[in-house]
Amino acid sequence: MKLYYAPGACSLGIHIILEEIGKPYELGQVALKEGAQHKPEYVAVNPKSKVPALDLGDGSRALTEFPAIAAYLALSNPEAGLMPKDPLGQARTLEAVDYVTGTIHPHAFTRQFRPNMFSLREEDHPKVVEQARGNAEKFFGVLDRIWAGETWVMPQGYSIADAALFFVQYWQVKRVGQPLPPKVERHYRAMLERPAVQRALEQEGLSA
The missing domain is CATH 1.20.1050.10 (Glutathione S-transferase Yfyf (Class Pi); Chain A, domain 2)
Incomplete structure (x- = not known):
């Protein structure tokens, strides 16, 4: 997996979740102040031009939106205990x-x-x-x-x-x-x- 983030942005929450899970992942920094989110390289990853985005590493479209990414990570890693069971x-x-x-x-x-x-x-x-x-x-x-x-x-x-x-x-x-x-x-x-x-x-x- 690869998390596209900007230092101190809302993507920090997803970064923390990945650290809590403890599985290998990569980081891809997006320089928001320099407008990198609007450049073709990043638009190809996330057409919404914002962070976070999570490349699942399986060739599928990157997962976007904080609630969706957080829920996916919690539900796909139940051993981490990041989501109640009920x-x-x-x-x-x-x-x-x-x-x-x-x-x-x-x-x-x-x-x-x-x-x-x-x-x-x-x-x-x-x-x-x-x-x-x-x-x-x-x-x-x-x-x-x-x-x-x-x-x-x-x-x-x-x-x-x-x-x-x-x-x-x-x-x-x-x-x-x-x-x-x-x-x-x-x-x-x-x-x-x-x-x-x-x-x-x-x-x-x-x-x-």
Whole structure:
């Protein structure tokens, strides 16, 4: 397998999952700031021009979209224990992953990092960023209130939901410099202690 990623992007969550599984894989860095995602070489891998993308190594089309890649890796490597065994537990796990990737990522962070995508008027960009910061506080607050597990997101234990949550936590702490609510903060600190997380951060040249 080969993971196409950008350092510190949402692909960090998939990178962590691969490290948790422990099977051989390759990394292919995509220089987003240089526009490499739009060049023919990468468009041939992922026509959506974004990361992550996972080449399964079997000649088939690369798998794209964070929830799909995460679910595939968990379900195809059950020995890693990254997905609950019961249907409701699996659904709750995917529910958490979707909240991160479909709500927190775009509305709390893409709005902050790329306000030009949400308003063509440059004078409106500070308001877009302000709204996004408020969204981040609200969304993390929701997670804190509905937290069902102990250390990890799911009561059944560590799962792909934890790897998904980590990348937005990392952005909030490291890129934005804002605090997390208590339960979410405790989770973030526990994630930083996991060897798989430490390896992924080191490989991407990121500080813990």
